[in-house]
Amino acid sequence: MNLSRSLVAWACAASASVLMVGCGSTSVNRAPVEDRGTSAGSSTSAPSSSGTSAIDPKTLPGYENMGKPGYYTVKPGDTLIRIGLEYGQSWKDIARWSNLENANVIEVGQVLRVVPPGQTPSTTTTTAATETRPVGASPAASAAKQPASAASTASAAATPVPAPAPVSVPAPSAGGDDLNFMWPASGGLIAGFDEARNKGYDISGKAGDPVMAAADGRVVYAGAGLRGYGNLIILKHNNTFLTAYAHNQTLLVKEDQNVRKGQKIAEMGSTDTDRVKLHFEIRRQGKPVDPSRYLPSR
Template identity: 35%
Template sequence: MFLVLAVLSGCAGEPVRTPATYVVRPDDTLYSIAWRNHLDYRQLAAWNGIGRDYRIVVGERLRLHPPAYRQGTPRPAPPRIRRWAGKSTAPRLGTRVVPAAPAAARSAVAAALRWRWPTRHAGPVHRLVNGALLIHGMEGQIVRAAAAGRVVYTGRGIPGFGLLVIIKHSTHVLSAYAYNAAVTVSDGQRVAAGTPIARMGVNAKGTPMLYFEIRADGRTIDPLPYLP
């Protein structure tokens, strides 16, 4: 497998300026709004007085910044994630050494996660500077959940991602699968690692590929250290 560092103009994952507010649209979920604006869904809920059911209403205007926002305030570090112990569905990208975290520093949630490649590759894997991956393949091939979790969004409501699936793996960690031709799961569905969730589609240029991203506490993290 080839690994290429790249910044693709106009692609999903490109940095965007977060507006002050957002008006809820049909088919939005709190998770998709947070993802669209690079926020932690829990913070978004807290800033808007939303309960733990995370229910939102079409037409509701949501605050996208804390009431007393101060620039430069550090965000919490993302949780550590253990490597998935199963068989790889894609070759390794060379030898990588992942430092073991002290036992006291591992959260119970992070320790429970096991990751796998979300699809087979048929060409290079491009890693964007934010850590997200573009995995080339064949149009229509199966896209699978990279870890166990619950589907929290399916749809086309986020510009640049096409038909998108977002899976919540824990309180802290979510993953996204974009450029799909079709989705085979529904919102709220629980999935195991390896469960088929979609069929690979094409990007805006017509190239078959999967956009794959992991976020922890609203921040994109590099998936490569955790993929077998």
């Protein structure tokens, strides 16, 4: 009788231990974008919050501006970085214009302001943000670098190495199409612009080759928080143009730093792609455009 009771007690204790180990080994890695049941479908960029149920969208921040020009409604998988790229803005500006209490968290269904207060939005800034992963990019989850007030980012594969800020560099102008772009790398073109498949140019090179700023501008993003781009730099040149430089092995500038045309801003690499290359984009009011319209002939 005593032996039977001992066996039963041992079995119960063992079962409890297994359950505790199982629970302790489950890690929750929830992205800052939360799906609170206001949008159908699943996200490939960020997991939905578990155990959520449908809520009244009128309770979400910015609901009163939903559908208005100059505003954007957050969808599953969105990040402030991607929204900023799609609308030609700095993610920090969007966070400020939208009065975000915590820029690390945005919610599905939340409405964000994507144009400066008082500015009349153009037709290009009222279109929905779309997936723009460069051709050949890996579908693997992004690395995890999270700026102090960034949204939905993961740690960078390589820590950016700040370069000394240039002296007396002007801030981006409010000009339009009058920029003089240069080629950001010296390698050959391995993939051209294709609106459906490749949002820019892929330029060949060796690991460590210099990546240069295509025009004067300000760094509005430097990190690895945008899936498919690896270690990425985004420069804002004026109120019209952004340029993006992806897959670098080392970043040599930091956010809010002003840079000169031709300044070395990164070293070429193969982060989040299958070979060493620079993926380069020119975006006019957030819309990817063919770089051949702006780069000089070689």
